[in-house]
Amino acid sequence: MSKVGIGVIGAGNISEMHVDGYKQRDDVDLVMIADMVPERASEKAAKHGFAHHTGDVDELLARDDIQAVSICTWNNSHAELAIRALRAGRHVLGEKPLCMSVDEALELQKVVHETGKHFELGQVRRYGQNATVLKSFIDAGDLGDIHYAKASMLRRAGNPGGWFADPERSGGGPLIDIGVHCIDLAWWLMGKPKVTSVSANSYSTIGNRANITTLDRWLASDYDPAVNGVEDLVNAVIRFDNGASIMADVSYSLHIPKETMLVAVYGDKGGAELEPSLQLVSEKYDTILNIEPQIANPSFDFQSFHKEIGHFVDLVKGEAEPFVPVEDGVEMIRILRAIYESAEAGREVTIER
Ligand SMILES: NC(=O)c1ccc[n+]([C@@H]2O[C@H](COP(=O)([O-])OP(=O)(O)OC[C@H]3O[C@@H](n4cnc5c(N)ncnc54)[C@H](O)[C@@H]3O)[C@@H](O)[C@H]2O)c1
Structure with a gap:
């Protein structure tokens, strides 16, 4: 498989850990980072070498050179963004918590099953x-x-x-x-x-x-x-x-x-x-x-983020089994x-x- 194209949504604190994890790998391309605050996305793109940045999540999700996304936004957008990304055909690594309500959790679980795309939850510990x-x-x-x-x-x-x-x-x-x-x-x-x-x-x-x-x-x-x-x-x-x-x-x-x-x-x-x-x-x-x-x-050590990201990339490549499935987040x-x-x-x- 060629390199896995990565998109990161949310360019705040925790995105640093995700990006650092992706940068440990030579089989990924950092394609695009998005944030509702466009300057934050552009700063992170320059700092970490993303090819593109945007203030519009739709622009990121429309790119066919992105196979997998990390969702690093506030909790109120976890379910909605994951659902949009899965429906756009992307694999998703979602930050904890899965979402905010049981209804959202069940809807997300349904979409994971419908799309057949990978969804991993970032329970890093x-x-x-x-x-x-x-x-x-x-x-x-x-x-x-x-x-x-x-x-x-x-x-x-x-x-x-x-x-x-x-x-x-x-x-x-x-x-x-x-x-x-x-x-x-x-x-x-x-x-x-x-x-x-x-x-x-x-x-x-x-x-x-x-x-x-x-x-x-x-x-x-x-x-x-x-x-x-x-x-x-x-x-x-x-x-x-x-x-x-x-x-x-x-x-x-x-x-x-x-x-x-x-x-x-x-x-x-x-x-x-x-x-x-x-x-x-x-x-x-x-x-x-x-x-x-x-x-x-x-x-607990912060190297665990490298393991979490590495596992997600391996999963997307078909070289690992799911570890923290959506069902765990629902429960x-x-x-x-x-x-x-x-x-x-x-x-x-x-x-x-
Ligand atoms: N795994 C861990 O140990 C760990 C640690 C800290 C935070 N987190 C999780 O990471 C997530 C982000 O936390 P943080 O500390 O990085 O917060 P943060 O405030 O530093 O960053 C969040 C970023 O997301 C952007 N954003 C929010 N909603 C958006 C949307 N709908 N579209 C585009 N951009 C959006 C904000 O502008 C901000 O830049 C939270 O869900 C939090 O629970 C996990």
Whole structure:
């Protein structure tokens, strides 16, 4: 196959990771980058060597020299742009979250099936070396049946502002933005059971903490400290059809001494903590063992984006199997929306299918 022509839609922060991943490959052409802010597309095109740039997504989707696109825009356009790209005959790598609502998710899933084009979801943390190693232990049965997991990402002053803080464009705050990383990881490691109910709480008592300027934070390209309509903190118990459960908590703003991330899974034969650092727990000869795998990256590393992009290119070339299919994104959106619904209603919510 000749080189894979790449289009990138959305020229903000995360597009850097995608483009950097494509630049590791000698079998792709960076054909065009598009952004609703045309100057941003033109700057990125000059910086990274895209042959073309545009402020009009239709112009990008009409190009026959583009076979595959990365969608790196706000959450409110993920489903719509993916559907347009698939219908235009392009393969799609979509940034997380899949989209904002269950209806959008189901529509996108339908179009993926109808068009037969590849759709991969950018759940980049599944590509971490720590995650890959742990999954191989789980698949070999070392942890037994996993009945419990914890998924937690707690920031102190971590609201990125701009569109992230505007629910019309983001679909929510830390739950849909960073909760989608840690809950997806736990759920994937558990073998992707079907959600049956959730019970959750949401709090918005601290605010976006734009006043804290002494700490680094991820900021939207159009940062505006005045915008904030999203929650500070969500916690939830998520129940599954196999009896397993996840306890999750995620925050942008919380009075904790340091930012923390914990993803842990516990089975009847062993347990493991993936983040902050991979560690397994087992039992042998009536003794409990803590096992520390000797790997180059025991915590999440940004090389994972190279792996995610490389896998997508291989998939498009017919040299890899799908890894994060649209169905996984649909189930995750079901979980996240049910969590918001439960927090809003102040009671447990059961999942209708
Ligand atoms: N995988 C990760 O770890 C990770 C990290 C950060 C962000 N993200 C995801 O990446 C996406 C973008 O986040 P970001 O941090 O790059 O935001 P950003 O604000 O830096 O960039 C978004 C860009 O998209 C453009 N855009 C928005 N809607 C558009 C549309 N309909 N058509 C054309 N251009 C459009 C904006 O002008 C902006 O330049 C989000 O969905 C976010 O959840 C993923």
